[in-house]
Amino acid sequence: MLLIALARFLFSDIHIYKSDLVKNMRQKLITLDDETAKMAQKKTNFSEWVRNQLRSERTKSEVRDVIAQLEKDIIIAEERADYWYELYFEQKVKK
Numbered sequence: 001m002l003l004i005a006l007a008r009f010l011f012s013d014i015h016i017y018k019s020d021l022v023k024n025m026r027q028k029l030i031t032l033d034d035e036t037a038k039m040a041q042k043k044t045n046f047s048e049w050v051r052n053q054l055r056s057e058r059t060k061s062e063v064r065d066v067i068a069q070l071e072k073d074i075i076i077a078e079e080r081a082d083y084w085y086e087l088y089f090e091q092k093v094k095k
Helices: 002-011 034-042 046-094
Strands: none
Touching: none
């Protein structure tokens, strides 16, 4: 019985060793359909790939925030430029 359990463990697709888990890592169970399970199986390190995808999403979100702030700053700069141009033009006309 013990031999069968050991064989199932050794030849299963999932091997988790405590020494492999970094202190700041957390396990998360996900459910895949047949198609995505096949895709995941082709990844040499599926967990690392998932972490990278999540970090990529975080980075995209941060970039969107920066772009939104830059767009606001551009609008303010254009308004200020228009103000100073009009002020300069009025001064030139008075001369």
